Amino acid sequence: MTAQIVLQVLLSGLLMGLIYALVASGLALIFGLMDVVNFAHGDFLMVAMYALFVLVAMSGADPLLLAPVVTLVLFAFGAAIYLGIVRFAMRVQTNRGMVQVFTTFGLGLLLQGLAQTIFTPDYRSVDGGIVAGKSVALGGIILPMPHVVGALISLAAFGLIWLLINRTDLGKALEATREDADAVALVGIDRNRVFAIGWGLGSALVGLSASILATFFYIFPGVGNSFVLIAFVTVALGGFGSVYGALAAGVLIGLIEAMTALLVAPSLKMLGVFAVYLAVVTFRPRGLFGSM
Amino acid sequence: MAQPQTIPAPITAFTSRRRRQLAVALAVALALALLPLAVADVFVMNILVLTILFASLSQSWNILGGYCGQISLGHAVYFGIGAYVTVALFVDFGILPWFGMLAGAAIAVVLALALGYPCFRLAGHYYTIATIVIAEAALLLVANAEWTGGAVGLQLPFAPDSWATLQFGRTKLPYYYLALGLAVATWIVSWVIEDTRAGYWWRAVNSDIAAAQSLGVNVFRSKMAASAVSAFFTAVAGGVYAFFVSYIDPTSVMSFHISLLISLPAVLGGIGTLWGPALGAIVLIPMGELTRSYFGGTGLGTNLIVYGVLVMAISLLRPQGLVSLVHLFVPRRA
Numbered sequence: 001m002t003a004q005i006v007l008q009v010l011l012s013g014l015l016m017g018l019i020y021a022l023v024a025s026g027l028a029l030i031f032g033l034m035d036v037v038n039f040a041h042g043d044f045l046m047v048a049m050y051a052l053f054v055l056v057a058m059s060g061a062d063p064l065l066l067a068p069v070v071t072l073v074l075f076a077f078g079a080a081i082y083l084g085i086v087r088f089a090m091r092v093q094t095n096r097g098m099v100q101v102f103t104t105f106g107l108g109l110l111l112q113g114l115a116q117t118i119f120t121p122d123y124r125s126v127d128g129g130i131v132a133g134k135s136v137a138l139g140g141i142i143l144p145m146p147h148v149v150g151a152l153i154s155l156a157a158f159g160l161i162w163l164l165i166n167r168t169d170l171g172k173a174l175e176a177t178r179e180d181a182d183a184v185a186l187v188g189i190d191r192n193r194v195f196a197i198g199w200g201l202g203s204a205l206v207g208l209s210a211s212i213l214a215t216f217f218y219i220f221p222g223v224g225n226s227f228v229l230i231a232f233v234t235v236a237l238g239g240f241g242s243v244y245g246a247l248a249a250g251v252l253i254g255l256i257e258a259m260t261a262l263l264v265a266p267s268l269k270m271l272g273v274f275a276v277y278l279a280v281v282t283f284r285p286r287g288l289f290g291s292m
Numbered sequence: 293m294a295q296p297q298t299i300p301a302p303i304t305a306f307t308s309r310r311r312r313q314l315a316v317a318l319a320v321a322l323a324l325a326l327l328p329l330a331v332a333d334v335f336v337m338n339i340l341v342l343t344i345l346f347a348s349l350s351q352s353w354n355i356l357g358g359y360c361g362q363i364s365l366g367h368a369v370y371f372g373i374g375a376y377v378t379v380a381l382f383v384d385f386g387i388l389p390w391f392g393m394l395a396g397a398a399i400a401v402v403l404a405l406a407l408g409y410p411c412f413r414l415a416g417h418y419y420t421i422a423t424i425v426i427a428e429a430a431l432l433l434v435a436n437a438e439w440t441g442g443a444v445g446l447q448l449p450f451a452p453d454s455w456a457t458l459q460f461g462r463t464k465l466p467y468y469y470l471a472l473g474l475a476v477a478t479w480i481v482s483w484v485i486e487d488t489r490a491g492y493w494w495r496a497v498n499s500d501i502a503a504a505q506s507l508g509v510n511v512f513r514s515k516m517a518a519s520a521v522s523a524f525f526t527a528v529a530g531g532v533y534a535f536f537v538s539y540i541d542p543t544s545v546m547s548f549h550i551s552l553l554i555s556l557p558a559v560l561g562g563i564g565t566l567w568g569p570a571l572g573a574i575v576l577i578p579m580g581e582l583t584r585s586y587f588g589g590t591g592l593g594t595n596l597i598v599y600g601v602l603v604m605a606i607s608l609l610r611p612q613g614l615v616s617l618v619h620l621f622v623p624r625r626a
Contacts, residue, residue, distance in 0.1 A: 037417040088608050095611040097416055098563050101363050106603030113596030221593065225548070229428055232421045240418065268436060274429035281422060282410035 008141045009258045015147040017254020022154035022209040023227050024234035024246045025161065026078075026202035032241025033178050033198040036086065039101060040108030042228025044203055047111055048074050048210030049219045050119060053126055062129035064149070067211035071204045078203025079196045081107070086199065087192065108224070115221040128215040150212035157208055158247050164201075165243075174198060178241075229270075233277045239287030249288060252276075310487060313566060317483070321476050328465055335585075337464045341471050341536060343577040345529055348475035350557035350569035351482055352525035357555060358564030359482075359491060360518035361498030362412070366423030367554045369430045370400040370523040372546030374530025379446045379540055380439055382457070389458045393531035400527035404519045412515040415501075427551055435542040445541025448534075458535040467536040474532060475570070478525050482566055485521075494518050498564065526554065553580075556599065560606050562613025571615050576602075 027041045055066045089103035134145035165171035177194040238245025260272030377396030381387040411422045451459040485491040493514045496504035562568025583595040
């Protein structure tokens with residue numbers, strides 16, 4: 001095993017990790033804001049990928065050009081789901097734990113069923129557009145272009161989240177609601193509106209990551225299941241509700257996955273990730289960067 | 293002035309309500325025992341066995357998820373262990389499934405306690421996510437292990453009909469009674485738990501951890517105990533299922549779908565109730581089997597849509613479950 005192979009694997013892992021971080025960021029944002037886990041997160045991703053699929057089929061445009069459209073569509077979708085469903089789940093008085101898990105969970109099943117009925121279980125793919133089939137060569141190390149572009153978009157998105165939270169009034173309202181959702185009414189913040197915007201933003205991030213994934217991954221009704229598990233682990237590792245924790249944890253997971261595939265076996269690559277997750281949960285239940 | 297004296301009620305009270313529950317259960321069990329006399333169709337028999345088996349599974353899940361409030365979406369681990377251990381011991385060493393099931397259940401209990409140690413310090417959603425991840429890791433391990441036959445799975449050898457080896461080539465009837473026996477056992481365990489000190493502790497952990505702790509309930513130990521009981525019966529049912537279908541592979545006994553089928557009946561019927569899991573299974577399992585046989589080939593996601601809508605509707609409109617609707621027709625007595 002040469003140093004070059006190790007470097008190649010680490011860099012690929014890093015790129016994939018940045019993409020995982022973006023996939024998990026929406027989950028972390030919503031959880032941090034209101035202490036609700038969206039168990040339909042993976043199915044939101046699936047919805048976004050099909051939205052992109054339909055848009056590409058209709059317009060023939062480059063998927064990355066359509067990414068902002070999908071992001072907007074998902075913003076509306078997420079806000080609507082909050083206003084139409086999640087809002088009511090938060091008001092239930094009996095069996096609250098069960099209700100919060102199974103409301104979004106049932107929604108996920110419904111979305112998968114609908115996708116299967118409308119699009120059939122067949123595997124689809126969009127024409128990857130300008131990044132498809134290209135790669136970047138760096139002194140003998142070859143990195144696929146979709147991963148490179150995806151990782152850069154992810155970094156840019158995290159930069160934008162930082163700006164949004166730290167430099168805008170909306171960000172202040174989000175932070176305030178996150179700290180005390182009951183007290184914000186006193187300063188004229190409508191909690192429900194902030195939550196709806198939070199679900200919109202979290203889902204918009206899902207839309208963005210779906211547009212990246214669609215350039216190099218198949219689309220099928222169960223596609224969310226492959227990524228939601230990684231997103232859960234990312235968010236749990238990073239510390240629930242910590243968006244930047246998700247960034248660090250995503251990168252860590254990308255690296256562990258790549259190294260396990262290299263050192264143990266590609267078919268067991270997720271096992272390394274699960275093992276690290278269990279170790280962290282055992283010794284630090286709040287995650288690496290959680291402040292609970 | 294003498295203080296008014298209150299005599300504490302005994303912890304286990306054989307009240308008329310408890311007596312009635314037992315009488316109803318006895319009647320239901322008798323009716324179910326006679327039901328095969330009226331059923332000749334193999335397809336219907338198949339659905340009946342699965343329904344009763346998943347009623348029993350969900351009743352076991354309910355001990356941890358309902359009474360103790362720890363929502364597990366990874367019970368396929370215990371189910372899969374029960375199935376694999378029972379079949380592997382029989383195929384490789386000729387150990388009778390009766391002992392194999394006990395071995396599988398014992399291993400499941402040990403695993404539940406080992407996993408409970410880190411996981412039961414996680415609250416609410418964190419715990420649920422940990423169970424999903426652990427089940428997925430176990431699925432990966434089983435699919436890549438040697439003794440499990442890997443992705444190919446294990447097939448029971450053909451053998452003459454016998455209650456000792458639980459092999460019945462031509463008829464499903466013995467499996468029906470096996471499943472019914474298990475369902476009765478898990479129901480009785482739940483019934484007993486509902487009126488023991490442990491049962492009250494577990495429900496206290498479910499309704500308010502801080503309050504329970506302040507009253508001296510050992511929260512961690514309660515979760516561990518509920519988890520052990522739940523894992524035991526889930527694994528036994530896994531063993532019964534394996535002999536019923538006579539062929540197992542990783543996805544058929546350890547996938548997320550199994551965890552779902554174990555938890556949903558209780559959620560739908562009424563989480564933390566005595567009759568909820570059975571009621572939920574009666575609705576859910578035949579519906580799943582029927583939609584699969586009628587729409588399965590068409591590739592439509594009909595059963596996913598039906599499951600999804602049902603689960604959402606119950607969660608939002610009737611979090612107490614379908615069983616709470618029964619009281620609209622049968623007045624609740626003291």
